[in-house]
Amino acid sequence: EIAAAVEGLLAPSGPLAGRHVIVTSGPTHEPIDPVRYIANRSSGKQGHAIAKAAREAGARVTLISGPVTLPDPPGVTTVHVESARAMLEAVEGALPADIGIFAAAVADWRVANAGEQKIKKKDGALPSLSLTENPDILATIARRTENRPPLMVGFAAETEHVIEHARQKLAKKGCDLIVANDVSAEAGVMGGDSNTVHLVTASAVETWPTLSKTEVARKLVERLGAMAEGAKP
């Protein structure tokens, strides 16, 4: 970590030198009441590995992280948030950026009637959780007219029809690249150290072999470096 810190003080070099990269990582937690919440399963390992790889490629990196048990990557500005709304606010606060990589598993819904006191169990009566849609962070940022990062990357964690869902997501969200993976229990990706991903753009699908999350991060950052180079004015 000292080596990384010292490196950070030197003039950055590498394919992403001079670039600002925003990465989101981890799950979001949406409160039901002070002691209960709805969450997505996400260890944050892939997102944190990407933040680290982008830093190593010379970028200035802002990592917006939901609740995870991982340490903050050295040399990376890390902002800790809990809910999807707080995550969107933090992303907006970190703009402008050259590349946005949205790896967090953001909860699609939150509880509209979240209680300020613990909901008590009453005989037989079940509490009714009224759900409301969370902001779509990827789509909100990708559709900005001002300060949209020129290169926007989304993630699609699917349990079936992985490629098909990723293509739909790419079009619907207005981003430039989707990293899709199969998170069904059989695939063992969730919480694990390896990942099998498909890179989906408007014109192509590329399937990578199973790699460690660190390797996926490095290859992805390398690819984004090349794409960002092409996108330069």
Next chain:
Amino acid sequence: EIAAAVEGLLAPSGPLAGRHVIVTSGPTHEPIDPVRYIANRSSGKQGHAIAKAAREAGARVTLISGPVTLPDPPGVTTVHVESARAMLEAVEGALPADIGIFAAAVADWRVANAGEQKIKKKDGALPSLSLTENPDILATIARRTENRPPLMVGFAAETEHVIEHARQKLAKKGCDLIVANDVSAEAGVMGGDSNTVHLVTASAVETWPTLSKTEVARKLVERLGAMAEGAKP
């Protein structure tokens, strides 16, 4: 840890020598679909500290733990579970016991219509989560006619009317002692290292000063040792 392991091989001594203690700890996670779940906030620190203190007091300890990031305490048989139903099953499988200490923050409800595939976000339409009541582990075990541990301890994490709710819980669940605490955000107990607890029995309420969770565990185990001694046939 080596010292503790070696100690475990010697004939156990201490106030709980020869006793079997079951401790539950941590939250439960109740699946909504393969990637989403409902959870209770609980670090498991207090429950794990109690398992460790009971072991140090000479007991044979079975710890049934929900998803936490803590290491298994040395010398303690630890069973890892995710849902409330799995936790109840593990507790029943660990009976008979002399003392049951139910420190886990068990989710009161689970989703009745949990999906096997990831629920997709559809335009405008919100999924409806139909909730159903989880088994009440404390009450189920405390009301057993066979193999009920002679000493049953429950926990009450409250955000208001702490003592009043604890008294009600004691009567309703049929347990012998409730350890109650205030988990409102202002109290800072959740995830923290200290705890301010009230011991509530049918006849008395005792409030302890703010102590580390380790100290609360030691004092509680000491007290239970004295109570178990009194309860001997």
